[in-house]
Amino acid sequence: MTDRVVVVAGAVYDKGRLLAARRSAPEELAGRWELPGGKLEPGESPEQALVRELREELGVETEPVERIPGEWQLKPGYVLQVWTARLVSGEPRPLEDHDALRWLxxxxxxxxxxxxxxxxxxxxxARRLRAGYPGMRDNGTTPS
Structure with missing residues (x-):
């Protein structure tokens, strides 16, 4: 049994850009930007949770590519793990917990x-995008 909650987030990329999501809740986080994602549910792998959370929060299908090394404390008992994720289909929309999105x-x-x-x-x-890191390349697309 673990005494910590894992929160997964996606560094979602498409056409050489990174997706940022502005929080609308809770009040203490509202107006600040994050990599979208959410909590792991029992029986889920982090990658499965990421795909589910991005579908629920943004209405898109994504493909996790690889984990960014590190783990960051969110609040006592909660840690953040981040994966790069390729946008597979859909146009991201702020459906839950966000009021704006930006491609950067x-x-x-x-x-x-x-x-x-x-x-x-x-x-x-951002470093990986600038360097043309293999895990951050868009499959079958070229930047316009």
Whole structure:
């Protein structure tokens, strides 16, 4: 039995850009930006939870690519793990817990006020996008 709750988030990318989601709740987080995701449910792998959460929160289908190294404390008993994830289908919409979405180029990631626990993963995802990291390439698409 574990005494911590794992929260998974997706560094969702498409066409060389990273998706940012602005929180609408809870009040203490509202107006700040995050990588979207949510809590692992019993019996789920982190990758399964990520796909489910992104479908529920954004209405999109994604493919987890790989975990960004590290784990970040959210609040006592809660830790954040982040995966890069490729957008497979759908146009992201803020369906739950968010009131706005933005696609950011790698050099624009500091244009929003990220939640503190997300900052290290955002920096790594942006670095990977800038470097053309194999796990961050868009399959079958070219940037316009």
């Amino acid at each position: 180029a790698p050099d624009e990631t500091d244009a929003v006020d990220w939640l503190d626990p997300d900052r290290p993963a955002v920096a790594e995802a």
